[in-house]
Amino acid sequence: MKQNLGVVQAVYPMPVLIVAAYDASGKVNAMNAAWGMICSEDKIALFIDEDHKTTQNLLKTRAFTVSIADRMHMDVADFFGIASGNKMDDKFERTGYHAVKSSFVNAPVIDEFPVVMECELAEVSSTDSFYCVVGKIVNTAAEERVLSKNGKVDPAKLEALIFDQFQHGYYVSGDKVGKAWNAGADLMKSKD
Numbered sequence: 736m737k738q739n740l741g742v743v744q745a746v747y748p749m750p751v752l753i754v755a756a757y758d759a760s761g762k763v764n765a766m767n768a769a770w771g772m773i774c775s776e777d778k779i780a781l782f783i784d785e786d787h788k789t790t791q792n793l794l795k796t797r798a799f800t801v802s803i804a805d806r807m808h809m810d811v812a813d814f815f816g817i818a819s820g821n822k823m824d825d826k827f828e829r830t831g832y833h834a835v836k837s838s839f840v841n842a843p844v845i846d847e848f849p850v851v852m853e854c855e856l857a858e859v860s861s862t863d864s865f866y867c868v869v870g871k872i873v874n875t876a877a878e879e880r881v882l883s884k885n886g887k888v889d890p891a892k893l894e895a896l897i898f899d900q901f902q903h904g905y906y907v908s909g910d911k912v913g914k915a916w917n918a919g920a921d922l923m924k925s926k927d
Contacts, residue, residue, distance in 0.1 A: 748897035748908065751804040751812055754781060755834065755843045756793035763827045763834045763843045764789045767816030769898040771801065774869065778857060781868045785861070788820030790868065797856040798840035799870060802848035806894040806907045811847070813905070839874040849878040850888055850895075 750772075755765040766789040770782035779801055783790055793799040804812035811830045820826045827834070834843035837853045844851050854870030861867070883889035891909040899906060 744900040747899060747901065748906070749900060751896035751898050751905065752781070753802040753804055753812060753815055753845065753848055754783070754789050754793070754799055755802070755845055756789050756799040757796055757841065757843060758788075758792045759795060763845075764792055764820040765815050765827055765843075765845065766790075766820070767804070767812055768801075769900075777872050779852060779854065779870050779872060781870070782865050783868060785866045786821070793842070793856060793868065794859070796841050798837075798842040799854050799856070799868075800837060800840070800842045800844055801852045801854060801870065802845055803850040803893065804896045805849055806896065808847050809896055809905055812896060837874075844876070849881045849893060851876050 749769040752768045752771045753765055754768050754771075755763060758764060766783070766787055768781050768783050772780055774780040781801070785791075789799070811832060814830065815826075818826050818829075823829070833846040835846065836842075837844050839853045840855055842853065844853065852870070852872045853874045853876070854872055856868065857871040858869040859867070860869070877888050881888055881892045883892070891911065894907045894909055897906045897908050898904075
């Protein structure tokens with residue numbers, strides 16, 4: 736029997752995404768964003784606060800990167816979520832991480848994270864309920880160590896962090912339990 740829990744953000748899993756942008760002087764700022772998702776073949780939507788330093792930077796440069804945080808870099812990914820660039824001028828520098836300028840957009844690619852989407856600002860949508868930044872993905876790059884033999888990202892090798900909204904924990908994805916567009920195929924057959 737189900738128990739009523741009240742209003743709970745009951746979506747699991749949630750990604751751990753690291754959004755990075757340059758400020759006007761070319762300084763790197765990065766933030767942790769769990770409220771993000773692919774919204775079309777070449778677009779990603781980030782439901783983030785307009786007041787974040789990273790948000791303000793990407794609005795000015797009209798470009799940003801979105802990296803997938805992984806188990807190996809959990810401490811820094813979490814730090815990017817608890818430290819504010821508005822209050823900590825050396826936020827990125829404290830991590831000891833490295834960034835290079837994207838070859839595709841005016842935004843930093845953080846070397847340590849294994850997968851990155853390089854984005855141009857496509858749209859900003861603001862209502863009473865949300866503030867959303869949409870990026871057009873112009874390139875995705877991945878470290879060879881997380882690629883399978885077919886040249887695609889292997890979730891088991893990636894060990895992407897998953898945020899748990901229920902208990903505020905981090906988990907790792909990777910166990911393949913079925914094949915999409917196949918696991919339910921038998922239900923497509925007529926029962927006649």
